[in-house]
Amino acid sequence: MADLNEETLTDAVIAQMASTPDPRMREVMESLVRHLHAFARDVRLTPQEWLGAIDFLTRVGQACTPYRQEFILLSDTIGLSRLVNLMDDKANRTGEATEASLLGPFYRENAPEFGHAESMATRAKGPEMILFGRILDDEGRGVPNAVVEAWQTDADGAYDLQANDPEVMDMRGRYHTDADGHYAVRTLIPLGYSIPMDGPVGAMVRQQERHGMRPAHIHVLVAADGYRELVTALYLGHDANIDTDTVFGVSESLVVNLRENLPGSPVPSLPSVRYDFRISKRAAGDTTGRVGADPSKIAAE
Amino acid sequence: MADLNEETLTDAVIAQMASTPDPRMREVMESLVRHLHAFARDVRLTPQEWLGAIDFLTRVGQACTPYRQEFILLSDTIGLSRLVNLMDDKANRTGEATEASLLGPFYRENAPEFGHAESMATRAKGPEMILFGRILDDEGRGVPNAVVEAWQTDADGAYDLQANDPEVMDMRGRYHTDADGHYAVRTLIPLGYSIPMDGPVGAMVRQQERHGMRPAHIHVLVAADGYRELVTALYLGHDANIDTDTVFGVSESLVVNLRENLPGSPVPSLPSVRYDFRISKRAAGDTTGRVGADPSKIAAE
Numbered sequence: 001m002a003d004l005n006e007e008t009l010t011d012a013v014i015a016q017m018a019s020t021p022d023p024r025m026r027e028v029m030e031s032l033v034r035h036l037h038a039f040a041r042d043v044r045l046t047p048q049e050w051l052g053a054i055d056f057l058t059r060v061g062q063a064c065t066p067y068r069q070e071f072i073l074l075s076d077t078i079g080l081s082r083l084v085n086l087m088d089d090k091a092n093r094t095g096e097a098t099e100a101s102l103l104g105p106f107y108r109e110n111a112p113e114f115g116h117a118e119s120m121a122t123r124a125k126g127p128e129m130i131l132f133g134r135i136l137d138d139e140g141r142g143v144p145n146a147v148v149e150a151w152q153t154d155a156d157g158a159y160d161l162q163a164n165d166p167e168v169m170d171m172r173g174r175y176h177t178d179a180d181g182h183y184a185v186r187t188l189i190p191l192g193y194s195i196p197m198d199g200p201v202g203a204m205v206r207q208q209e210r211h212g213m214r215p216a217h218i219h220v221l222v223a224a225d226g227y228r229e230l231v232t233a234l235y236l237g238h239d240a241n242i243d244t245d246t247v248f249g250v251s252e253s254l255v256v257n258l259r260e261n262l263p264g265s266p267v268p269s270l271p272s273v274r275y276d277f278r279i280s281k282r283a284a285g286d287t288t289g290r291v292g293a294d295p296s297k298i299a300a301e
Numbered sequence: 302m303a304d305l306n307e308e309t310l311t312d313a314v315i316a317q318m319a320s321t322p323d324p325r326m327r328e329v330m331e332s333l334v335r336h337l338h339a340f341a342r343d344v345r346l347t348p349q350e351w352l353g354a355i356d357f358l359t360r361v362g363q364a365c366t367p368y369r370q371e372f373i374l375l376s377d378t379i380g381l382s383r384l385v386n387l388m389d390d391k392a393n394r395t396g397e398a399t400e401a402s403l404l405g406p407f408y409r410e411n412a413p414e415f416g417h418a419e420s421m422a423t424r425a426k427g428p429e430m431i432l433f434g435r436i437l438d439d440e441g442r443g444v445p446n447a448v449v450e451a452w453q454t455d456a457d458g459a460y461d462l463q464a465n466d467p468e469v470m471d472m473r474g475r476y477h478t479d480a481d482g483h484y485a486v487r488t489l490i491p492l493g494y495s496i497p498m499d500g501p502v503g504a505m506v507r508q509q510e511r512h513g514m515r516p517a518h519i520h521v522l523v524a525a526d527g528y529r530e531l532v533t534a535l536y537l538g539h540d541a542n543i544d545t546d547t548v549f550g551v552s553e554s555l556v557v558n559l560r561e562n563l564p565g566s567p568v569p570s571l572p573s574v575r576y577d578f579r580i581s582k583r584a585a586g587d588t589t590g591r592v593g594a595d596p597s598k599i600a601a602e
Contacts, residue, residue, distance in 0.1 A: 010384075017511070028350065034340075042332045046388075061359050061363050084341060084351045086306060248305060
């Protein structure tokens with residue numbers, strides 16, 4: 001028998017898991033065990049702390065419902081969701097394509113269709129804005145008939161699923177580019193919002209004295225035949241929390257600012273943002289991922 | 302704004318958590334984030350795998366009940382519980398004291414009292430054995446009036462909580478040492494058993510083609526005024542799974558073998574084990590831990 005101590009235990013665990021037939025599962029579990037044990041050794045985790053962690057994770061699991069995914073929220077608040085998103089983007093983004101961001105839990109299939117510069121705020125009221133620009137390919141040519149799908153909070157910081165009867169759709173819509181790749185979305189200026197703070201993850205964020213806020217943003221999904229689907233978001237630079245997003249979704253290249261009298265805006269009298277999204281041809285074997293893609297699971301994007 | 306990529310993200314997360322007032326929580330979370338991110342980078346965790354992990358952890362949390370602790374079972378099967386136990390033992394064990402082992406979820410307060418060599422099998426039937434020896438201090442002197450508490454499965458591999466009405470206690474008892482530190486427990490030969498295989502952790506163990514078994518063992522808790530409480534277990538060397546315990550509880554120094562006609566046994570006609578437990582004086586500020594100590598939570602010891 002190999003005697004177990006804190007140095008030999010990790011290898012003993014990995015040796016027992018070596019029977020795993022699936023090579024990827026074996027690789028992932030070996031790495032997980034090594035890193036998790038290294039963490040416990042580094043901080044000299046005590047039995048009391050271990051029991052606290054067991055209790056916390058149990059409460060996270062038990063807070064999950066068909067409409068709330070507290071483990072995704074935990075993953076979001078410790079930066080793991082964004083890390084997976086960044087790695088996926090690095091592995092699969094090609095050419096000059098726009099950076100990805102988190103899809104989040106508020107995406108819904110079958111959003112209503114709108115015409116060029118038509119407003120997707122069909123119920124909510126508040127200060128308006130325009131988002132417009134072009135969908136471009138790797139050579140900078142406009143992509144005709146691309147679908148530009150946008151969704152966001154209303155001017156109070158609530159998504160339709162939070163503000164209305166869940167059957168109602170608002171503040172989301174599908175637009176199509178013209179022959180030169182132009183698109184234009186008329187909408188409300190979104191408001192930033194707090195992640196759900198009433199569960200165990202909210203309690204953790206409070207213990208860390210973090211504000212728990214996400215800066216205002218507009219989610220955008222761009223799809224066109226033969227191109228890689230782009231899942232991203234634009235973040236409004238005027239938001240006070242633009243540098244301290246609780247779920248680390250913001251990238252410099254995705255920060256935009258509202259401008260008055262912006263040339264080319266279909267409604268120059270409204271504050272406007274011009275943003276050209278770049279998409280790339282779909283490669284063979286592309287594993288585009290939608291992190292947090294299950295729309296029945298509500299976390300914090 | 303610091304731009305986020307897979308290299309800079311980890312520091313950004315830690316920077317946001319720097320507001321944590323409790324220094325120990327700050328230290329633990331920083332290390333956890335560093336190791337968890339390093340794991341995700343090492344294996345290039347994909348969005349699909351991430352979503353699978355979210356789903357798995359959610360199911361683990363939702364499998365927990367007042368009588369079942371699936372997160373402790375997960376921690377056990379990846380060696381984390383034993384690691385915490387080994388580190389606690391290293392930090393707090395002094396002198397020549399016997400090694401610790403996992404307390405497990407089947408410990409119960411208020412076990413019945415028995416006299417010297419009286420049987421603690423009050424209901425269960427099966428082949429009998431004797432466990433006897435002395436409780437010794439660091440100088441090898443017998444400790445009088447120490448409490449030796451033992452608990453174990455019956456000859457079918459079930460604890461009383463699994464075999465009977467939960468109100469019934471069997472296969473557990475409290476013994477006291479005599480003036481020279483002698484103790485003797487009459488009991489059944491315990492049988493090894495499977496961890497619960499009907500939940501998500503069992504599914505993981507099956508996917509890894511592990512047997513899921515624990516070797517036969519007797520839990521022992523030794524307590525005496527002024528001494529550090531010893532929580533340990535003796536493992537029966539004849540068990541086929543002695544080298545492959547699914548929860549990694551076995552240590553070489555805790556493996557014992559049944560002997561016929563063993564000198565000193567109070568019933569030499571029964572297979573017997575002689576084991577002297579060594580306990581140490583309690584130090585100031587001792588943080589003895591009972592890993593998995595909540596008797597209302599049933600996992601896999």
